[in-house]
Amino acid sequence: MTDNTTPIWQHRLSDFRDTVAREPMPGCGAVAVVSADLGLALVLKGLHLSQQHDATAPRQALIDEGESLKQRLAPLAREDVEAFEVFMAAVGRDQDDEERSDAIHTAAASAVEVPLKTAQLCDAALALAQQAGEHIEQQFVSDAIAGARLIHAALHGVLLNVDANAGQLGSDAARDRARLSRDGLAHRAEMLLAAITASAPA
Template identity: 85%
Template sequence: MTDNTTPLWQHRLSDFRDTVAREPMPGCGATAVVSADLGLALVLKGLNLSQQHDASAPRKALIDEGESLKQRLAPLAAEDVAAFEAFMEAVGRDESDAGRRAAIHAAAETAVEVPLKTAQLCDAALALAQQAGEHIESQFVSDAVAGARLIHAALHGVLLNVAANAGQLGSDDARDRALHARDGFAQRGDALLAAIADTAST
């Protein structure tokens, strides 16, 4: 079981896995972030090992972009945990509390914002994986495609959180904007993965 005082990325992998299996948190959002980060690492593996064999400036630029994305993705796991806990705290307030509804709406905004931020970075990671295809040597393509599939699965995982929490936003317009963004990320993610798989099979 993980210790809540220890940053999530410092836990043993087996402890993280077992806590996911038994505790409310980390949930699907945080687990999706970890999966996306590992998926991106597989794409970077293909780029880095290819770069060791035959250095090029375009490949180095992709590696730098991927490393930046990886560092920006990682903190969102803890942000997801914090957002969920704040939302549950707001929902758990006494129904006679005059500020309960406003607190729920405010917490829901963060509970939608964090997965949308994650989806945006997953989208960028998939776009990177597509661009990386021609720069990865054939012996590492399977790693990169597996990584892209992990990122794609993570994208759809966090979008489930958007759908689950959008109904608690403060207005119909806010809900509709969140769901529209969700649909856009889902469609683009599907198209990017299809392009990656198609390129890898040729």
Template identity: 80%
Template sequence: MTQKADSLWQQRLHDFRDAVAGEPMPGCGATAVVSADLGLALVLKGLNLSQQHDASAPRQALIDEGNSLKQRLSPLAEKDVAAFEAFMAAVGRDREDDERTQAIHVAAHNAVEVPLETARLCDAALALSYQARAHIEQQFTSDAIAGARLIHAALHGVLLNVDANAGQLGSDAARDQARHAREGLAQRADALLATVTGDLA
């Protein structure tokens, strides 16, 4: 699986799976994006099929929002790969000097911000799942619940990259800010999932 030649989204599913199992990249961040995207697709499935049976403007608005989230989420898989590769390149520089240190701080910023951006979109997708609860017909609730659980797991998975890379940020303030954002997103995700699964069960 050659990352530079082909988009991750153009790979066959089993090729992506085998690359995850045996190559440095894609890692947990890109895998989390794919998982969240599939989870969102399951929520959208419940909305779309319900809409086919009984069209409504509020449901269509949720479908449109979900499609927009999907378009914003998908590119983050490759952004995660690029951020990780840049970080490893900075760490791997031969010379131990200020230039290398600065390069590591810059690369670490991207290696933290991409997973935080992913987590924020997962948060939005969970919020959409919560809003969708009243607009999904009973026969599709299992899909919606499974989707919300995938999104929740992806959010927690991608936050592990924040944990791994925040220590390389250039200041205590930047590290504290990243960790505070990470904790807030994790706590909100847990609360949202509890609400979604309770309402859709």
């Protein structure tokens, strides 16, 4: 079983899986980050192995961008856990606590910000996967498309956290902004995945 002091990425995969199956946290946000990171790794696999066979500057630029995205995605798994824990602590405060409402609004802002940030990086990873298509050799295309589908699923999974928590934001304007961002990211993900799969060789 995992614990709350060790970074998620240092746990055995089987321990992470079993904790997800039995404990409140990590939840869908952290699982989405892990899934997206693995999906991006599959896209990078196609680029790295193709680069080994025939090195090009455009392909290397995509590899560098993908590696940067991977490093930025990984910490969001822990950030999601922390945001959820703070949110649940705020919700669990005594109903008579005058500061409870403010605490919930503040915690909800993080509980929405982290999944939106995750979805934005998933969006960037999908855009990278689309650009990478013409730079990946045929034998690695199935890996890259599988990776893109994982990233796409992760993006939609993490947006469920936005749906769940946006209602607790402190103003109509904040709720509208969150939902507008959520809808834009979901729509763009559909367009990117459709482009990726349409360009794949039959």
